[in-house]
Amino acid sequence: MHSYDIPKHSTAILGGLILLIWYAATLLQRKWRQNCFVRENQCKPPSQLPSKLLGLDIILQTIAAAKQRRVLELGLSRFQHYGNTLKFRNLTKTMITTREPQNIKTILSLRFKDYSLGDRIQTFGPLLGHGIFTTDGEHWAQSRSMVRSGFSKDRIAHLDIFEELMGDLFELIPTDGSTVDLQDLFFCYTMDSATDFLFGHSVRALKKYGHNPGDETGQDFGSAFNYAQDSIATRVRMGPLKFLHRDRKAQDANRRCHELAEEFVDKALSYRQTLNENGSAGDDTSAEKSKSLFLHKLAQQTGDRTRIRDELMNVLLAGRDTTASLLSNMFFVLAKKPEIWAKLQGEIAVLEGRAPTYDQLRNLTYLKYCMNESLRLHPVVPVNARLAVVDTVLPVGGGRDGQSPVFVPKGTTVRYSLYSMHRREDFYGPDAQEYRPERWEKLRMGWEYLPFNGGPRICVGQQYALTEAAYVTVRLAQKFPILESRDPGSWKENLTLTLCSHNGCHVSLQHA
Template structure:
């Protein structure tokens, strides 16, 4: 008699989640290595999970409760102290960290820089960077290429050009090294954070990273001063647009420090998150050759030249579904956390003032109550839109990522350009491991063979 049991489909790499309580020191050990490793598997099967690890915490996966946090009671759930401790030394009181009125005026002043028209005007920069990336991959020859490293280079190329176009004062490599140094030293959760110790208690890693921060800020200050002397030239870049930005309600403009902190925010977030999206997307396309061929067929039908334009990218709906599915499986920000400012109730559970309330986006995107076959790579699922608060790669509510449209356009342009010129094959035994410190990175890199298409 033949066994008719179906063979389970192979799934892309994922993070093994916790099935038993870890305790404070067990949680710290895992979190220092991979923040996502402390997520309980229950978070992929329930709407809410609560506990205590030094301080009270809750994980929320219910879309209705998340809507409450991010939209209806936004001011009751500001960014957590841990998040502020991690980011404030690098990006000050920029709009990513600021709260209340100080956040609102900055957001209003910066919003015109990210209008649909301005984002489309910056598409040629993305197309140029995609072309240079494809040329570098071709020059590497038939051997396997670490596409993660290549995508970091490519997206930094984009963000530096759209931020400081033509600026001789912008030392790209110095800023790039400083960002990496800061993430490596300061991005890891401290025992002091998990114990809920006051902000004034120094976190050792963040003390050690002070030199990298000074260098990064010095380079940005020099570039801003150089632009102030030179003035805008040609198509306005991000610095030009922010210099011209004004809060329509208060008429306030950013001073030099605010401008620097927001520019550094855009540089850090604008290249790292898109590089990760592209890296994971290329991994998934090599993982599923059938999906890759469907995406390539769409690219060949819409892209006239060797590299995609902004207008062409907007017409490639299946490739956009690939990007959306990539962001579902591997969201760059795998967890966001808030600190409750007042008593509340979510999913029928008591929230006390001072509680840490997390949205574990990685678990939300793989929650069995919200997604069919949540660990599978299925771009076709995006033919129907999910609940708005079940999918949060860019957050939502008033604080939704201001650069979301920019990042999506960039990702599609670069993917389309690479798919037009190469067929990507997985390298046996070289699967990346999803590891989150500040962002969800492919540990070990994304090693693929790039077969040139003639």
């Protein structure tokens, strides 16, 4: 050992000690600040979900429930047993889950800035990239303003494409009473309408459904899209263990989805070339251009291929699966309830068989109740989550009675379940688990009913989706007075990013 090693060692040890003290002081200071915050806000801890092995048992229970199509039921039973706001271990982290409207309002609106989407980009990124569904902050604000500009009332009230696609849909429904899976058809229908609405060009998946099952751009895209979403849902359920999940088929599915989107990226970029220096279209004012398409709004903002592709994937996901899921979940139930189908027929008789206008659709109240009730029992986005980016507070859920505020440390994921909130008996009565559209005659719901989210990230497509679902239901009810279920079982969940029926929607539709 050299003599000059001693001071060198001492310096290193001293440096290490200072670092350690600084780290401990920071921790203590943080703890002290948190304690003050807890005292000032009178927070109490919420009930704890019992768990073993750092919550590994909770993850395994959820994976097992997913195999039995019972994830949502499992979540509901936990709330019913332990309380409306719970904390639980998720290996390295403590998480909070809630079905309290006041808490959900706080996360999504009152304290919007205290939360982000968390690691959604890592889970959803391989399919969706960076778009309105996966980003926060400036990127999201820019996406949202681009997307919103494509949803003017004029565009939503334009129903021609819905009628045109009804023709394609009717062609695929047997009229001799044999069984048809409406769910498949609804997914094709909304794929067609969404691509027309957003990109100005329908991929005509319905047409291809019967004639050319392997077609890349229509139906086959649908199955790749479904597979890619399934894989994302599995990763979400695996929580911190998601790094163990490897799925080459999902990578292939993502690639195929991106390939379809490229066709629209090309369209956007060639439109961009026609823009003059002011950013508006040149002399060529074709009908497509005058429609203020989302695709064109995008092209006006950016020439970045990846950005355009990602935004397209995001809104396509939003537009296709959601409305199709609403329709198939609702028809699954309606097919088992002939008295409701008959009541709907009574309401639409006023149209005397004619296609409805936008305003006529809005006046069909019983139809609205049927859709509300479907979105209540089977919300298309049934569970969601946000990540606290600062120390923050939820107004209720703490203490024995669950009425005290709850402290949410920075870095905590807060999940909220609309599925479980929509089934609360204190809001909806003892028959909360039943499909009964009539309940909406008296209900005036606020944050207790939230199928379209709330606050700054409220669904952009709500009116469009409700108009489309209402239109399809009216036209089917006008054509087929008889609707019967061909599925002896009860509805089972198919939970990916959205919620539809695991067994599809097998029905028979007949003329009188």
